[in-house]
Amino acid sequence: MTFVYDFEQGSKDQKDLLGGKGANLAEMTVLGLPVPPGFTITTEACRAFLEQGKEPDGLAEEVSAHLAALEQKMGKRLGDPEDPLLVSVRSGAKFSMPGMMETVLNVGLNDRSVQGLAAVAGGDERFAFDSYRRLLQMFGSTVLGLEASVFHEALDGLKADRGAKNDLDLGVEDLRELVATYKQLIHDHTGRDFPQEPREQLDMAVLAVFESWNTERAVLYRRQERIPGDLGTAVNVCSMVFGNGGQDSGTGVAFTRDPASGAQGVYGDYLQNAQGEDVVAGIRNTVPLADLEGIDKASYDELLGIMATLEGHYRDLCDIEFTIEHGKLWMLQTRVGKRTAEAAFRIACQLVDQGLIDEDEAVSRVTGAQLAQLMFPRFDAGSERVLIAKGMNASPGAAVGKAVFDSSTAVEWAERGEDVILVRRETNPDDLRGMVAAKGILTSRGGKTSHAAVVARGMGRTCVCGADSLDVDVKGTKMTAADATVISEGDMISIDGTTGEVFAGRVPVRDSLVVRHFEGDERAEDDHLVLAVERLMKHADHRRRLGVRANADTPEDAARARRFGAEGIGLCRTEHMFLGDRKALVEDLIVAGSTDEQEAALSALLPMQRDDFVGILKAMDGLPVTIRLIDPPLHEFLPDYTELSVSVALEDERGNRDSKHHKLLDAVKKLHEQNPMLGLRGVRLGIVIPGLFSMQARAILEAASALIKQGMDPQPEIMIPLVATVQELELVKADIIRVAGDVEDETGVKLKFKVGTMIELPRAVMAATEIAEQAEFFSFGTNDLTQMTWGFSRDDVEASFFGTYLDKGIFGVSPFESLDREGVGALVRLAVEKGRAARPDLHLGVCGEHGGDPDSIHFFDEVGLDYVSCSPFRVPVARLEAGRSAADAISDTA
């Protein structure tokens, strides 16, 4: 095993072995770019060190050999008292990682070589001692473990003593004194002297980098980001070049194109007579990179040439760190640069046009998250605003309207044309109409997976939730901010769902051109960004294997989903159809004392349900519409048990005994469940309440029948929720088949429909083979499957322990946001295998919220689902990610 590679020996594809920084240094070296010579100690050496608890055998010898070669190349010896070779020691893991030791510069300096450095720098003792004190400071804090503040305090003390404003005001004698002070501090804190031997400095710095892999912060970061703990870091040892040797020297950063817009040109900053850390410290202002042309045209031209080489070579925007030492340009680092969402789309298309990448690669260069960013309206960047609170960024976008504190007011005001923001402590299903009517939703309680957040994301409504510094007084129709600002009903507020900010008053909003384009607004078509998005979406659609459907419960949502590119509805929930005006009928159904009363309520609901389905099937004419029979526990349609108990008790106490309320309370009490999520719901309702599911099936099939008569092509798929065992499905399916026969007989129309099931219980996963014998399709309900697999309920856990779990790195991300591949994902994979074993053409989809999550979409593609279904607003995101996943798969097998 080789532990050390010269920069000449590596390439950019060796990030696993050399880390990101080392691989790119090697790549530039091999390209013939001016990189200061050096070598990289591999991640394997680090892993061996961590496993064995000591420096692995052979490492010291290899370092010696590469160091000797470096010395020969540079014509200097490390720390030579006459003319010292100095090196930087930098960590460089595969993934960049906060918390790890980063850099020690000027290794090789000691009490003697500092004089040599001064001599070769033309007697510049100040420069030499400044370099030495920097080494002591960095080595002391990062290698020897002293608090950085120990050095800062000494420096500040000295400056105060000398009346110096900044470091440059200190003279050579001051720095000499500072060096002595630093050495004393190191001795006091560690009990030993700063190592004077240059090679010992180097070895200690290397091991310190290795050890920093396991600092608490690095471990926590890896846990949160799900980076494996056993990768280890590489160490880059690079000969020093100095940008602070005079006016013919300097340091800078450059981008090969504009990271904000993607436009080609010269972007970056330059600082004359300075080192990188001075730029960070902000001692002097940088100048635009273009100004370098006037300062040092030769270096400038060389740099532009190198930038073109790098972009052509990396076939992407690169960012670059460079130093000029006495007119000689040195490349210190390069990497593929970060960029804005807009730039990402535009750059990808430009690179295709330049012939640098193909369209598959272009699609893989942009992300669904970036597209989502481009789809939300945003507050105008330059405008004034008054921040009054900050909550969680639950559903992105920018919304402005009058604050209202209850759903009826929201509906009423919206109907007369006002923009409103619905403000609640928390929301529940009763607030649905208000949420639909509002431009945005603001709550003071609940996390990113609270009712408000989930429903808002589903509808594409802007939402800020859990803004707990706001005191929301629903009865008093006002809220009070922490700074005592009071917002009353009708006052204008603005909420930013992308940042979680809440502003008093109206903040100007910019529309999303991309959405206007998806909505069919032709005026948006000529925009550069829209053109880029359109082009990559087209290619993604062309590439993707995975279908994309939408979750939609109304004809309006269905129509929008279709405009956004949905190829059907993957989840049409029917419970929302039982709210509003129909709530009284549903109450009758539940409170019904006799079968007759139940049947009467069902008969009254039938024509309404039929109309619902006619609307939706019409909007999706010719495309499949998966309709889920009613799922939630019945008491969701009744008043809250505790609230009703209190109000009935108070009525009684006041002598206003109301027997109707008592009857209702009895019903609520009877239906009250300790754990409604684990209670009488889904298929269980269908089996226990005779006629409920058949009513729904009849409504669907009568709707389909009517549309067929009108010459349309409805494609209903009836979906049974919460199935655990094939026996449940058998019973319900037999009933649906019977109803279908009846409807065909009555209408004389031949029906075409499917019957399938949700897979949302681990039990259903284990029984998937048997279930697939009865089900024509599976739709994975990954919300419930996540709840059951982990044994926690979305409604309860966010507030109580998700925060702690995310902080401690038990989750990298909430398993409700992104599919937990190891647990829930493994069950999905198992169900796919078991289901297809029984029915090879079993149609498979997913309709949980994960259907719109980029990472999860790649997983669903990988395990072979046929489609994902997500909220209409996520449909373009899902199309893009499905395309990216297919493009990745093609390049993987290429």
Add this chain to the structure above:
Amino acid sequence: MTFVYDFEQGSKDQKDLLGGKGANLAEMTVLGLPVPPGFTITTEACRAFLEQGKEPDGLAEEVSAHLAALEQKMGKRLGDPEDPLLVSVRSGAKFSMPGMMETVLNVGLNDRSVQGLAAVAGGDERFAFDSYRRLLQMFGSTVLGLEASVFHEALDGLKADRGAKNDLDLGVEDLRELVATYKQLIHDHTGRDFPQEPREQLDMAVLAVFESWNTERAVLYRRQERIPGDLGTAVNVCSMVFGNGGQDSGTGVAFTRDPASGAQGVYGDYLQNAQGEDVVAGIRNTVPLADLEGIDKASYDELLGIMATLEGHYRDLCDIEFTIEHGKLWMLQTRVGKRTAEAAFRIACQLVDQGLIDEDEAVSRVTGAQLAQLMFPRFDAGSERVLIAKGMNASPGAAVGKAVFDSSTAVEWAERGEDVILVRRETNPDDLRGMVAAKGILTSRGGKTSHAAVVARGMGRTCVCGADSLDVDVKGTKMTAADATVISEGDMISIDGTTGEVFAGRVPVRDSLVVRHFEGDERAEDDHLVLAVERLMKHADHRRRLGVRANADTPEDAARARRFGAEGIGLCRTEHMFLGDRKALVEDLIVAGSTDEQEAALSALLPMQRDDFVGILKAMDGLPVTIRLIDPPLHEFLPDYTELSVSVALEDERGNRDSKHHKLLDAVKKLHEQNPMLGLRGVRLGIVIPGLFSMQARAILEAASALIKQGMDPQPEIMIPLVATVQELELVKADIIRVAGDVEDETGVKLKFKVGTMIELPRAVMAATEIAEQAEFFSFGTNDLTQMTWGFSRDDVEASFFGTYLDKGIFGVSPFESLDREGVGALVRLAVEKGRAARPDLHLGVCGEHGGDPDSIHFFDEVGLDYVSCSPFRVPVARLEAGRSAADAISDTA
């Protein structure tokens, strides 16, 4: 494929092919016993018929061939007008199954052969027409599908008309008329005549048996009993013999030994001049079988010889049906006979003594369910009793005591030496002390898996639950039965947990000798039953691979479990230790506003917890004790949210505002969860509340340390509940290891303990490999695992839909009673494989209620767990079943 076998061609081991009845008829025939000749049409023929929807090719020809052979053997032709061969047609599946067509006798009779039958019966026309009308009746109702009542009404009408009291009073002309009436009825109901052609009768009867496999009742029964739906039934065609041809004829049943006690001797009944169905109809009284010696000594002696042969051959108690036709003995059926629990144990030992079976076989002949029956006290069979209600048999036994309606009264009265029965509408954790104090528990609500039922079974307390005809008035300290009987506090009642019956007054109780023996009562040792139980238990212990531990939370339970043979504690719950006097401290802990207050509460709890663990570890000295850190959601220690809301609202209304109650309500509200089962509990509590788990770990380890100092050998195993991911376990385990180091330092005692986890979430199953890297043992919490896998909560579902599900055969048995092998069991198996892949010596147990369920125990043995843990009273049952499972495994591989 051969579809038909003569009785000479089969054997008792061919039940799959020939059905139970056919296989045993063949076995007797081959043994040379006098079986009327006949043949069996196989289950394969039935399956072919059901698959193809028509008689399979070749069947008719085979039947013809076997019928011809039978005719030749008997010297008669089927339905010959002169001297007809008559046959019976009987179904016979592998498992006996209600709802299937059972028997048509006298096939072959028609308008002409009835005369022939009379002629050969010495001109006995009455006998011949009686036989004919029986054929019409049976054929009409079972083959042609008429309601049986149609014939009964005609018969009753005729008898009324003739003034006849019973069938025997009808003369030959009456029967002739009845035959005509029956034929007319058949014509009227089916539109065609009764088939006169004998072969057509036979073929129709055979197909009717095939079709009866799929009657609704048979399908439902199979679903409930989990009998595969595709086995099919065989059909037995047997030449008729008649026991009703005179005084030298008759019919009877015999047992080779007493099915009640197992004693050897002559047991059975005989009815002279009669057929089997007359015995059932109870027209005349039977005589004891021994009387046959005086009636027909030759047949009697022959029968006794045959009984000895059969018992020797089947090596078990057999029951037998026989007929004597004019002094000639015929065997119509035999099978291994049912017996009481007591007889099962005694017979098994006797057969070993007779050298007929070995001890492995003897152990496999008795069941844990039978042992459990023998362990409960029972009401004296002969005594008088007044039944006032019937509920569910939730926890077996017989309990007598004074009715009390709240826990404090139960405790108070029990302390002064009274026997009490705790009566509640339903119980909750607050009732625990009352349940411990009571002899039995009676509730008017909740099913077999309600809190009352589960806890009672765990404690071995008699419990009747869900006696919903009782109106329990807790405030009024009385209950009212459906017949208006009022039981007030202090009135004596008796409850039978084995039958679910509730009696007013005192019913005398018989103790279980077996329990007295287990408890060490030497006076019980000479009893025959006790000797048999002891002998088989000893062999079971010798054979079993699976260890048996007990679930016990107190030193008393631990000591009893040890007397009952437990080899350690598999589940010591710590939440019960937080009730009673300590509740105030726990409330402080939960309501605590600051870390200081929390720490104070924890410090106060520490010495109490330590004492708890000292007691339990002492009682189990030298054996492992698995202690589960606190699991339930915290609000279980606080008042009910709704009740408290109402009482606080009423206080406010009355102007008695109590700020302490408001503060408590705020805390309850804050901790209130929609789905507490899926909320902040288990390891989540340990991670979110700093110091809670470490306090418990410290208490355990300090207790162990103190006992080691006293020279004992405590073996604590610390178990973390509700782990979903290895990160949780890592965090908690690190904390425990740290505490252990501290305790070792403080006490100077070297500790020996294990840290492991429960596997009770599907997520933990999927991650079992990673978890096993941190866990030294897994204990399957199959209660929670069942809840999460199926997505239903034990507390909620029994009342709302379990009844319907059991009725409809969706479950054969509640998955909380017996492990659901296909779903939950498959997950257990997966976790075993995954866990052992990471740690081959991973110790595996189960501590859910299934640990005491016989069928589940066999499963746990099969998948390779190391032990089961169950309530102390189930320990002997588990030992026996573990032995049976091992004996089965040995005989399977032999």
